[in-house]
Amino acid sequence: MLTKIMQGVSIAGLLLAVLWPPSEDYQLLLQFVVCAGAILVAWEGYRLAKHLWAIGFFSIALLFNPIQPLTFSREMLLWLELLAIATFLVSLAVLKAKPRLSMRSIAS
DSSP states (O other), X not given: OHHHHHHHHHHXXXXXXXXXXXXXXXXXXXXXXXXXXXHHXXXXXXXXXXXXXXXXXXXXXXXXXXXXXXXXXXXXXXXXXXHHHHHHHHHHHHOOOOOOOOOXXXXX
């Protein structure tokens, strides 16, 4: 559930960044949100044994890393944001979490 929420928040933040380029103050917040969302989706991909997806989202987390940010031209950043949006959107359909089995009570 948290992963789906972070995917949605990451998509919304990236869409806003594409439509209205963020100022320096909001750029750090955007990087933090996208990085956290990408790490959660990478973990979900690893948990579901979809390792290529996990590697891809780990790469997105590195690109949007707020601790050691990478600098790109505005044009390159726009393409990276669009690619990240597309990847997050596709992951909503591809990475479906397996239902967790509940434990049966000993009494039943």
